[in-house]
Amino acid sequence: MAFHEKRWIHKARAGDSAAFGRLVTAYQDAILYLIYDFVGNYEDAKDLAQDVFIKAFQRLDQFEGRSKFSTWLYRIAVNRALDFKRQHYRETIEDFDSPDAARRYFADEQPIQSVERTLEQQEVRNQIEACLARVSEHQKTAVVLKYFHHQTTEEVAEIMNCSTTTVRTHLFRAIQYMRKNLIIEGA
Protein backbone atom coordinates (compact mmCIF):
# COMPACT_ATOMS: atom_id res chain seq x y z
CA MET A 1 0.00 0.00 0.00
CA ALA A 2 1.36 3.38 -0.96
CA PHE A 3 2.47 5.63 1.88
CA HIS A 4 0.14 8.47 0.93
CA GLU A 5 -2.75 6.00 0.79
CA LYS A 6 -1.95 4.83 4.32
CA ARG A 7 -1.96 8.43 5.49
CA TRP A 8 -5.31 9.10 3.83
CA ILE A 9 -6.78 6.02 5.51
CA HIS A 10 -5.46 7.06 8.92
CA LYS A 11 -6.79 10.56 8.44
CA ALA A 12 -10.15 9.33 7.21
CA ARG A 13 -10.41 7.10 10.27
CA ALA A 14 -9.81 10.16 12.43
CA GLY A 15 -12.83 11.75 10.76
CA ASP A 16 -11.04 13.70 8.04
CA SER A 17 -13.60 13.70 5.25
CA ALA A 18 -11.16 15.40 2.86
CA ALA A 19 -8.79 12.44 3.19
CA PHE A 20 -11.60 10.02 2.45
CA GLY A 21 -12.50 12.24 -0.50
CA ARG A 22 -9.01 11.61 -1.86
CA LEU A 23 -9.49 7.87 -1.54
CA VAL A 24 -12.80 8.19 -3.36
CA THR A 25 -11.15 10.15 -6.16
CA ALA A 26 -8.43 7.52 -6.46
CA TYR A 27 -10.83 4.57 -6.73
CA GLN A 28 -14.12 5.94 -8.02
CA ASP A 29 -13.53 4.95 -11.64
CA ALA A 30 -12.21 1.46 -10.83
CA ILE A 31 -15.23 0.80 -8.61
CA LEU A 32 -17.64 2.13 -11.23
CA TYR A 33 -16.22 -0.17 -13.90
CA LEU A 34 -16.04 -3.13 -11.53
CA ILE A 35 -19.71 -2.77 -10.68
CA TYR A 36 -20.55 -2.24 -14.32
CA ASP A 37 -18.87 -5.55 -15.14
CA PHE A 38 -21.38 -7.22 -12.83
CA VAL A 39 -24.58 -5.27 -13.36
CA GLY A 40 -24.11 -4.42 -17.03
CA ASN A 41 -25.33 -0.84 -17.05
CA TYR A 42 -23.71 2.40 -16.00
CA GLU A 43 -26.76 4.02 -14.44
CA ASP A 44 -27.07 1.33 -11.79
CA ALA A 45 -23.28 1.09 -11.47
CA LYS A 46 -23.14 4.81 -10.71
CA ASP A 47 -25.64 4.53 -7.85
CA LEU A 48 -24.11 1.36 -6.50
CA ALA A 49 -20.63 2.89 -6.53
CA GLN A 50 -21.88 5.64 -4.24
CA ASP A 51 -23.34 3.01 -1.92
CA VAL A 52 -19.99 1.23 -1.91
CA PHE A 53 -18.11 4.33 -0.80
CA ILE A 54 -20.69 5.18 1.86
CA LYS A 55 -20.40 1.64 3.19
CA ALA A 56 -16.61 1.84 3.04
CA PHE A 57 -16.63 5.08 5.02
CA GLN A 58 -18.92 3.58 7.65
CA ARG A 59 -16.80 0.45 7.94
CA LEU A 60 -13.40 2.10 7.71
CA ASP A 61 -12.64 1.07 11.30
CA GLN A 62 -12.96 -2.56 10.24
CA PHE A 63 -10.19 -2.21 7.67
CA GLU A 64 -7.24 -3.79 9.45
CA GLY A 65 -4.62 -2.88 6.89
CA ARG A 66 -3.49 -6.48 6.38
CA SER A 67 -4.54 -6.42 2.75
CA LYS A 68 -4.45 -3.63 0.17
CA PHE A 69 -7.13 -0.98 0.56
CA SER A 70 -8.19 -1.62 -3.03
CA THR A 71 -8.73 -5.32 -2.24
CA TRP A 72 -10.90 -4.40 0.73
CA LEU A 73 -12.84 -1.89 -1.34
CA TYR A 74 -13.27 -4.35 -4.23
CA ARG A 75 -14.70 -6.87 -1.82
CA ILE A 76 -17.36 -4.41 -0.68
CA ALA A 77 -18.07 -3.50 -4.30
CA VAL A 78 -18.34 -7.12 -5.48
CA ASN A 79 -20.66 -8.00 -2.60
CA ARG A 80 -22.82 -4.95 -3.27
CA ALA A 81 -22.98 -5.70 -6.99
CA LEU A 82 -23.85 -9.36 -6.42
CA ASP A 83 -26.53 -8.38 -3.88
CA PHE A 84 -27.99 -6.04 -6.45
CA LYS A 85 -27.91 -8.76 -9.07
CA ARG A 86 -29.71 -11.17 -6.78
CA GLN A 87 -32.33 -8.57 -5.93
CA HIS A 88 -32.93 -7.94 -9.62
CA TYR A 89 -32.68 -11.57 -10.65
CA ARG A 90 -36.28 -11.78 -11.72
CA GLU A 91 -36.03 -8.60 -13.75
CA THR A 92 -32.90 -9.95 -15.44
CA ILE A 93 -34.65 -13.17 -16.34
CA GLU A 94 -37.45 -11.15 -17.86
CA ASP A 95 -34.87 -9.15 -19.79
CA PHE A 96 -33.51 -12.35 -21.28
CA ASP A 97 -36.94 -13.01 -22.69
CA SER A 98 -36.91 -9.82 -24.76
CA PRO A 99 -35.50 -10.28 -28.29
CA ASP A 100 -32.94 -7.47 -27.97
CA ALA A 101 -31.54 -8.72 -24.72
CA ALA A 102 -31.43 -12.25 -25.98
CA ARG A 103 -29.41 -11.10 -28.97
CA ARG A 104 -27.05 -9.31 -26.65
CA TYR A 105 -26.59 -12.13 -24.17
CA PHE A 106 -26.60 -15.24 -26.32
CA ALA A 107 -23.67 -15.63 -28.62
CA ASP A 108 -25.46 -18.24 -30.69
CA GLU A 109 -27.80 -15.61 -32.00
CA GLN A 110 -25.07 -13.11 -32.80
CA PRO A 111 -23.81 -12.79 -36.36
CA ILE A 112 -20.55 -14.74 -36.45
CA GLN A 113 -18.94 -13.12 -39.44
CA SER A 114 -18.13 -9.41 -39.24
CA VAL A 115 -16.25 -7.30 -41.72
CA GLU A 116 -15.27 -4.22 -39.77
CA ARG A 117 -12.71 -4.34 -36.98
CA THR A 118 -15.02 -2.52 -34.58
CA LEU A 119 -17.70 -5.02 -35.32
CA GLU A 120 -15.23 -7.81 -34.55
CA GLN A 121 -14.44 -6.26 -31.24
CA GLN A 122 -18.11 -5.80 -30.54
CA GLU A 123 -18.63 -9.41 -31.48
CA VAL A 124 -15.98 -10.72 -29.12
CA ARG A 125 -17.21 -8.45 -26.36
CA ASN A 126 -20.75 -9.68 -26.80
CA GLN A 127 -19.59 -13.25 -26.74
CA ILE A 128 -17.58 -12.74 -23.58
CA GLU A 129 -20.52 -11.02 -21.90
CA ALA A 130 -22.81 -13.81 -23.00
CA CYS A 131 -20.46 -16.45 -21.62
CA LEU A 132 -20.03 -14.60 -18.34
CA ALA A 133 -23.78 -14.24 -18.04
CA ARG A 134 -24.10 -18.01 -18.20
CA VAL A 135 -21.31 -19.17 -15.93
CA SER A 136 -21.79 -19.27 -12.18
CA GLU A 137 -21.59 -16.15 -10.04
CA HIS A 138 -18.26 -17.25 -8.55
CA GLN A 139 -16.75 -18.11 -11.92
CA LYS A 140 -17.75 -14.75 -13.32
CA THR A 141 -16.38 -12.92 -10.27
CA ALA A 142 -13.05 -14.73 -10.60
CA VAL A 143 -12.77 -13.91 -14.32
CA VAL A 144 -13.81 -10.27 -13.93
CA LEU A 145 -11.38 -9.62 -11.10
CA LYS A 146 -8.52 -11.57 -12.65
CA TYR A 147 -8.74 -10.40 -16.26
CA PHE A 148 -10.71 -7.15 -16.31
CA HIS A 149 -9.29 -5.68 -13.11
CA HIS A 150 -5.87 -7.34 -13.14
CA GLN A 151 -5.99 -8.69 -9.61
CA THR A 152 -3.62 -11.49 -8.65
CA THR A 153 -5.07 -14.90 -7.76
CA GLU A 154 -4.25 -14.21 -4.10
CA GLU A 155 -6.11 -10.89 -4.21
CA VAL A 156 -9.08 -12.50 -5.97
CA ALA A 157 -9.13 -15.15 -3.24
CA GLU A 158 -9.17 -12.47 -0.60
CA ILE A 159 -11.94 -10.53 -2.30
CA MET A 160 -14.00 -13.67 -2.76
CA ASN A 161 -13.13 -14.92 0.72
CA CYS A 162 -11.93 -18.32 -0.49
CA SER A 163 -8.67 -20.17 -1.15
CA THR A 164 -6.46 -19.64 -4.20
CA THR A 165 -7.16 -23.24 -5.23
CA THR A 166 -10.87 -22.46 -5.29
CA VAL A 167 -10.22 -19.37 -7.38
CA ARG A 168 -8.19 -21.42 -9.89
CA THR A 169 -11.00 -23.97 -10.04
CA HIS A 170 -13.51 -21.19 -10.80
CA LEU A 171 -11.21 -19.80 -13.49
CA PHE A 172 -10.63 -23.22 -14.95
CA ARG A 173 -14.34 -23.97 -15.19
CA ALA A 174 -15.12 -20.55 -16.66
CA ILE A 175 -12.42 -21.03 -19.29
CA GLN A 176 -13.63 -24.54 -20.05
CA TYR A 177 -17.07 -23.05 -20.66
CA MET A 178 -15.64 -20.35 -22.89
CA ARG A 179 -13.66 -22.94 -24.89
CA LYS A 180 -16.92 -24.49 -25.86
CA ASN A 181 -18.93 -21.33 -26.42
CA LEU A 182 -16.58 -18.54 -27.39
CA ILE A 183 -16.07 -18.21 -31.12
CA ILE A 184 -12.81 -16.39 -31.73
CA GLU A 185 -11.97 -14.97 -35.12
CA GLY A 186 -8.94 -16.62 -36.65
CA ALA A 187 -9.02 -19.46 -34.15
Add this chain to the structure above:
Amino acid sequence: MEAKCPKTIRIIELLEENLSRHERKALETHIEQCETCRSFLEDFNQIDQVLTHHQRPKAPDHLITEYHQTMNRRFMPASRQAGRSRIRSFLLYPPPAMRFIQATLVLFIGVSIGWILFHKSSAGSQQHEAVVQITPYKALQIQTFFHESEIWLLDMMNLPQNGDLDIQDWKMTYDEAEQLLRKINIIREINDSVSDRRLQHYINGLEILLLEMINGKNEDHSGIVRQIRQTIIDLDMLFRVDMLKKRLPTAARQV
Protein backbone atom coordinates in the same frame (compact mmCIF):
# COMPACT_ATOMS: atom_id res chain seq x y z
CA MET B 1 -17.09 -36.33 -25.27
CA GLU B 2 -13.77 -34.70 -24.50
CA ALA B 3 -11.38 -36.70 -22.33
CA LYS B 4 -10.58 -35.32 -18.91
CA CYS B 5 -7.20 -35.06 -17.29
CA PRO B 6 -6.77 -34.21 -13.58
CA LYS B 7 -3.63 -32.23 -14.33
CA THR B 8 -5.31 -29.77 -16.70
CA ILE B 9 -6.27 -27.43 -13.89
CA ARG B 10 -2.62 -27.08 -13.00
CA ILE B 11 -1.99 -25.34 -16.31
CA ILE B 12 -3.39 -22.16 -14.74
CA GLU B 13 -0.73 -22.39 -12.04
CA LEU B 14 1.87 -23.03 -14.72
CA LEU B 15 0.89 -19.82 -16.53
CA GLU B 16 0.81 -17.90 -13.27
CA GLU B 17 4.39 -19.08 -12.73
CA ASN B 18 3.30 -20.41 -9.40
CA LEU B 19 5.03 -23.78 -9.66
CA SER B 20 8.41 -24.86 -8.43
CA ARG B 21 11.08 -25.66 -11.01
CA HIS B 22 10.62 -29.38 -10.53
CA GLU B 23 6.79 -29.20 -10.74
CA ARG B 24 7.00 -26.99 -13.79
CA LYS B 25 9.30 -29.39 -15.62
CA ALA B 26 7.11 -32.36 -14.71
CA LEU B 27 3.96 -30.60 -15.93
CA GLU B 28 5.58 -29.44 -19.17
CA THR B 29 6.65 -33.04 -19.85
CA HIS B 30 3.10 -34.17 -19.14
CA ILE B 31 1.56 -31.57 -21.46
CA GLU B 32 3.80 -32.77 -24.31
CA GLN B 33 2.35 -36.24 -23.89
CA CYS B 34 -1.26 -35.41 -22.93
CA GLU B 35 -3.56 -34.41 -25.80
CA THR B 36 -6.25 -33.03 -23.44
CA CYS B 37 -3.84 -30.74 -21.62
CA ARG B 38 -2.14 -29.60 -24.82
CA SER B 39 -5.47 -28.71 -26.34
CA PHE B 40 -6.54 -26.86 -23.21
CA LEU B 41 -3.28 -24.92 -23.12
CA GLU B 42 -3.70 -23.77 -26.72
CA ASP B 43 -7.29 -22.68 -26.13
CA PHE B 44 -6.42 -21.16 -22.80
CA ASN B 45 -3.73 -18.96 -24.37
CA GLN B 46 -6.24 -17.63 -26.88
CA ILE B 47 -8.95 -17.03 -24.28
CA ASP B 48 -6.40 -15.45 -21.98
CA GLN B 49 -5.50 -13.00 -24.76
CA VAL B 50 -9.13 -12.24 -25.50
CA LEU B 51 -10.01 -11.69 -21.84
CA THR B 52 -6.92 -9.61 -21.14
CA HIS B 53 -7.70 -7.29 -24.03
CA HIS B 54 -11.41 -7.20 -23.35
CA GLN B 55 -12.81 -3.70 -23.50
CA ARG B 56 -16.08 -2.92 -21.87
CA PRO B 57 -18.39 -0.38 -23.57
CA LYS B 58 -17.24 3.14 -22.86
CA ALA B 59 -19.37 4.99 -20.36
CA PRO B 60 -21.13 8.07 -21.78
CA ASP B 61 -19.14 11.22 -21.02
CA HIS B 62 -22.09 13.01 -19.46
CA LEU B 63 -22.64 10.05 -17.13
CA ILE B 64 -19.00 10.04 -16.01
CA THR B 65 -19.08 13.82 -15.46
CA GLU B 66 -22.29 13.56 -13.49
CA TYR B 67 -20.86 10.66 -11.51
CA HIS B 68 -17.68 12.55 -10.62
CA GLN B 69 -19.66 15.64 -9.64
CA THR B 70 -21.94 13.58 -7.41
CA MET B 71 -19.00 11.87 -5.76
CA ASN B 72 -17.25 15.21 -5.20
CA ARG B 73 -20.37 16.74 -3.74
CA ARG B 74 -20.95 13.75 -1.53
CA PHE B 75 -17.47 12.92 -0.32
CA MET B 76 -15.45 16.10 -0.71
CA PRO B 77 -16.19 18.41 2.21
CA ALA B 78 -17.03 22.08 1.83
CA SER B 79 -14.00 24.37 1.85
CA ARG B 80 -14.46 25.55 5.45
CA GLN B 81 -15.01 22.05 6.73
CA ALA B 82 -12.09 20.89 4.63
CA GLY B 83 -9.93 23.57 6.20
CA ARG B 84 -10.91 22.48 9.69
CA SER B 85 -10.41 18.85 8.93
CA ARG B 86 -7.09 19.63 7.25
CA ILE B 87 -5.89 21.40 10.41
CA ARG B 88 -7.13 18.52 12.53
CA SER B 89 -5.51 15.92 10.35
CA PHE B 90 -2.32 17.99 10.16
CA LEU B 91 -2.12 17.93 13.95
CA LEU B 92 -3.05 14.27 14.24
CA TYR B 93 -1.17 12.99 11.22
CA PRO B 94 1.51 15.50 10.33
CA PRO B 95 3.88 14.98 7.41
CA PRO B 96 7.17 13.27 8.33
CA ALA B 97 9.21 16.49 8.55
CA MET B 98 6.61 18.15 10.76
CA ARG B 99 6.40 14.98 12.83
CA PHE B 100 10.13 15.29 13.54
CA ILE B 101 9.74 18.93 14.59
CA GLN B 102 6.78 18.04 16.79
CA ALA B 103 8.71 15.19 18.40
CA THR B 104 11.68 17.50 19.05
CA LEU B 105 9.37 20.12 20.54
CA VAL B 106 7.67 17.59 22.79
CA LEU B 107 11.07 16.26 23.85
CA PHE B 108 12.31 19.79 24.60
CA ILE B 109 9.21 20.63 26.64
CA GLY B 110 9.47 17.33 28.49
CA VAL B 111 13.15 17.86 29.32
CA SER B 112 12.44 21.46 30.43
CA ILE B 113 9.61 20.39 32.73
CA GLY B 114 11.77 17.58 34.09
CA TRP B 115 14.65 20.00 34.70
CA ILE B 116 12.39 22.51 36.48
CA LEU B 117 10.80 19.82 38.63
CA PHE B 118 14.17 18.30 39.46
CA HIS B 119 15.65 21.62 40.54
CA LYS B 120 12.51 22.57 42.45
CA SER B 121 12.55 19.30 44.36
CA SER B 122 16.29 19.46 44.97
CA ALA B 123 15.90 23.05 46.24
CA GLY B 124 13.10 21.83 48.50
CA SER B 125 15.19 18.99 49.78
CA GLN B 126 18.07 21.39 50.35
CA GLN B 127 15.75 23.60 52.38
CA HIS B 128 14.52 20.59 54.25
CA GLU B 129 18.07 19.48 54.84
CA ALA B 130 18.85 22.91 56.29
CA VAL B 131 16.32 22.20 59.01
CA VAL B 132 17.03 18.54 59.47
CA GLN B 133 20.78 18.60 59.27
CA ILE B 134 21.41 20.68 62.38
CA THR B 135 24.78 19.88 63.89
CA PRO B 136 24.76 18.44 67.41
CA TYR B 137 26.53 21.60 68.59
CA LYS B 138 23.78 23.81 67.12
CA ALA B 139 21.10 21.59 68.60
CA LEU B 140 22.74 21.86 72.02
CA GLN B 141 22.97 25.62 71.64
CA ILE B 142 19.25 25.85 70.84
CA GLN B 143 18.28 23.60 73.71
CA THR B 144 20.45 25.58 76.09
CA PHE B 145 18.86 28.76 74.83
CA PHE B 146 15.40 27.47 75.58
CA HIS B 147 16.52 26.46 79.01
CA GLU B 148 18.32 29.70 79.78
CA SER B 149 15.78 31.96 78.16
CA GLU B 150 13.32 31.30 80.91
CA ILE B 151 15.97 32.03 83.51
CA TRP B 152 17.02 35.36 82.08
CA LEU B 153 13.49 36.38 81.16
CA LEU B 154 12.45 35.74 84.72
CA ASP B 155 15.62 37.48 85.89
CA MET B 156 14.69 40.46 83.71
CA MET B 157 11.42 40.58 85.47
CA ASN B 158 13.10 40.26 88.90
CA LEU B 159 11.07 37.24 89.72
CA PRO B 160 12.11 34.01 91.38
CA GLN B 161 12.60 31.11 88.97
CA ASN B 162 9.95 29.00 90.52
CA GLY B 163 7.66 31.89 91.39
CA ASP B 164 4.50 32.98 89.65
CA LEU B 165 4.67 35.85 87.25
CA ASP B 166 3.83 39.12 88.89
CA ILE B 167 4.41 41.92 86.49
CA GLN B 168 2.86 44.71 88.49
CA ASP B 169 6.10 45.71 90.27
CA TRP B 170 8.39 45.06 87.35
CA LYS B 171 10.98 47.74 86.55
CA MET B 172 13.72 47.97 83.97
CA THR B 173 16.95 49.92 84.05
CA TYR B 174 18.79 51.28 81.00
CA ASP B 175 21.61 48.80 81.62
CA GLU B 176 19.14 45.98 81.67
CA ALA B 177 17.65 47.28 78.41
CA GLU B 178 21.10 47.34 76.77
CA GLN B 179 21.89 43.88 78.12
CA LEU B 180 18.60 42.59 76.71
CA LEU B 181 19.30 44.21 73.33
CA ARG B 182 22.57 42.27 73.12
CA LYS B 183 20.79 39.04 74.01
CA ILE B 184 18.24 39.69 71.29
CA ASN B 185 20.99 39.19 68.72
CA ILE B 186 21.56 35.71 70.13
CA ILE B 187 17.85 34.96 69.82
CA ARG B 188 17.84 36.32 66.27
CA GLU B 189 20.79 34.14 65.33
CA ILE B 190 19.07 31.06 66.69
CA ASN B 191 15.83 32.01 64.96
CA ASP B 192 17.64 32.08 61.64
CA SER B 193 17.96 28.31 62.09
CA VAL B 194 14.44 27.76 63.32
CA SER B 195 12.69 30.36 61.10
CA ASP B 196 9.76 30.94 63.41
CA ARG B 197 7.75 33.92 62.17
CA ARG B 198 6.07 34.53 65.49
CA LEU B 199 9.38 34.64 67.34
CA GLN B 200 10.75 36.89 64.63
CA HIS B 201 7.82 39.25 65.14
CA TYR B 202 8.43 39.48 68.90
CA ILE B 203 12.17 39.91 68.44
CA ASN B 204 11.69 42.80 66.03
CA GLY B 205 9.09 44.43 68.28
CA LEU B 206 11.24 44.05 71.39
CA GLU B 207 14.29 45.43 69.62
CA ILE B 208 12.41 48.54 68.48
CA LEU B 209 11.03 49.12 71.99
CA LEU B 210 14.44 48.70 73.63
CA LEU B 211 16.09 51.06 71.14
CA GLU B 212 13.37 53.63 71.75
CA MET B 213 13.94 53.34 75.48
CA ILE B 214 17.75 53.56 75.26
CA ASN B 215 17.68 56.47 72.80
CA GLY B 216 15.24 58.50 74.90
CA LYS B 217 16.98 58.28 78.29
CA ASN B 218 15.68 61.56 79.59
CA GLU B 219 12.10 61.03 78.59
CA ASP B 220 9.36 59.35 80.49
CA HIS B 221 9.58 55.81 79.29
CA SER B 222 6.91 54.23 81.46
CA GLY B 223 4.73 53.54 78.41
CA ILE B 224 7.59 51.88 76.55
CA VAL B 225 8.51 49.81 79.58
CA ARG B 226 4.94 48.58 79.75
CA GLN B 227 5.12 47.51 76.15
CA ILE B 228 8.52 45.84 76.66
CA ARG B 229 7.16 44.04 79.65
CA GLN B 230 4.16 42.83 77.67
CA THR B 231 6.39 41.66 74.81
CA ILE B 232 8.66 39.78 77.20
CA ILE B 233 5.61 38.14 78.78
CA ASP B 234 4.43 37.12 75.30
CA LEU B 235 7.88 35.74 74.52
CA ASP B 236 7.86 33.86 77.77
CA MET B 237 4.47 32.42 76.94
CA LEU B 238 5.82 31.43 73.59
CA PHE B 239 8.59 29.46 75.18
CA ARG B 240 6.28 28.03 77.79
CA VAL B 241 3.92 26.56 75.26
CA ASP B 242 7.02 24.99 73.81
CA MET B 243 6.10 26.03 70.33
CA LEU B 244 9.60 26.28 69.11
CA LYS B 245 10.69 23.09 70.77
CA LYS B 246 8.04 21.20 68.85
CA ARG B 247 9.42 22.56 65.65
CA LEU B 248 12.90 21.40 66.44
CA PRO B 249 14.10 18.32 64.66
CA THR B 250 14.16 15.07 66.57
CA ALA B 251 17.94 15.11 66.66
CA ALA B 252 17.93 18.43 68.49
CA ARG B 253 15.30 17.32 71.00
CA GLN B 254 17.26 14.18 71.80
CA VAL B 255 20.50 16.01 72.57
